[in-house]
Amino acid sequence: MNTILEVKHLIKEYDVGKNSRQRVLHDVSMTIERGEFLSVMGPSGSGKSTLLYTVSGMDRATQGSVRFCDIDFSAMSEDEIAKIRLSRMGFIFQQNNLLKNLNIFDNILLSACLSKRETKQEIKERGKKLMEQTGILQLADRPITQASGGQLQRASICRALMNQPEILFGDEPTGALNSKAAGEIMDILLKINENGTTVLLVTHDIKVAAKTQRVLFMMDGVIAGEKHLGKYQGEAGSLKSREQKLTKWLSDLGF
Numbered sequence: 258m259n260t261i262l263e264v265k266h267l268i269k270e271y272d273v274g275k276n277s278r279q280r281v282l283h284d285v286s287m288t289i290e291r292g293e294f295l296s297v298m299g300p301s302g303s304g305k306s307t308l309l310y311t312v313s314g315m316d317r318a319t320q321g322s323v324r325f326c327d328i329d330f331s332a333m334s335e336d337e338i339a340k341i342r343l344s345r346m347g348f349i350f351q352q353n354n355l356l357k358n359l360n361i362f363d364n365i366l367l368s369a370c371l372s373k374r375e376t377k378q379e380i381k382e383r384g385k386k387l388m389e390q391t392g393i394l395q396l397a398d399r400p401i402t403q404a405s406g407g408q409l410q411r412a413s414i415c416r417a418l419m420n421q422p423e424i425l426f427g428d429e430p431t432g433a434l435n436s437k438a439a440g441e442i443m444d445i446l447l448k449i450n451e452n453g454t455t456v457l458l459v460t461h462d463i464k465v466a467a468k469t470q471r472v473l474f475m476m477d478g479v480i481a482g483e484k485h486l487g488k489y490q491g492e493a494g495s496l497k498s499r500e501q502k503l504t505k506w507l508s509d510l511g512f
């Protein structure tokens with residue numbers, strides 16, 4: 258086994274007013290192996306996004322440890338963690354967060370330009386290749402106001418992949434899309450995972466979670482259960498049965 262992320266006894270509290278703190282994650286422990294494709298489900302407010310942001314180093318743990326490969330986030334400065342995020346992790350969100358004053362191509366190239374590891378030519382070539390793989394090469398010069406939600410989400414996937422991350426985090430990446438566009442985004446994420454990138458998604462959508470390999474169920478700030486579905490191989494018949502298994506499991510957990 259090759260562990261990419263190890264979380265032990267994670268506690269996360271937020272300051273909520275004067276001398277008042279809300280505990281959102283209660284003693285969460287989990288391990289993610291390199292190459293896995295996981296999703297996190299659970300009721301609204303159960304702590305899914307907080308878990309994602311804390312394990313990806315976007316936010317600090319209050320107590321407990323988060324290790325990415327052999328790196329202990331608690332021993333690192335904000336700047337050091339930001340460098341790791343930029344060079345080794347990718348992020349996609351429900352809202353694509355693309356910059357309005359840049360066209361689609363320049364939005365995609367931006368993070369690679371910031372990491373300054375390659376020449377502009379190398380960056381452009383990889384950007385084009387990713388756009389081709391995700392079916393949006395023809396949109397390179399478009400302003401982001403002239404593309405659909407699904408196309409913009411493909412662009413944000415390209416942007417997240419520009420620095421060839423080892424792990425991709427998604428907070429409801431299909432949440433703002435219709436079911437056809439959501440299915441297409443999931444197919445792209447499955448290919449990315451097949452090529453070796455570990456993927457961790459937060460989702461409310463059973464159809465999305467059913468295509469992932471392992472589903473974590475969060476409830477009141479703890480991981481209340483997990484379901485191993487195995488790698489999804491792409492057959493429609495097996496997808497139906499995965500969705501049914503997941504629906505029954507979630508219902509048994511009271512969701």
Ligand SMILES: Nc1ncnc2c1ncn2[C@@H]1O[C@H](COP(=O)(O)OP(=O)(O)OP(=O)(O)O)[C@@H](O)[C@H]1O
Nearest residue numbers: 271272273279281300301302303304305306307308
């Ligand atoms: N920055 C913050 N400051 C204070 N409280 C916060 C902050 N972020 C989240 N919370 C609180 O933490 C709890 C968990 O929020 P979180 O967004 O992690 O839940 P979630 O399961 O992702 O919810 P949803 O499915 O609705 O997105 C909620 O009660 C929320 O109000």
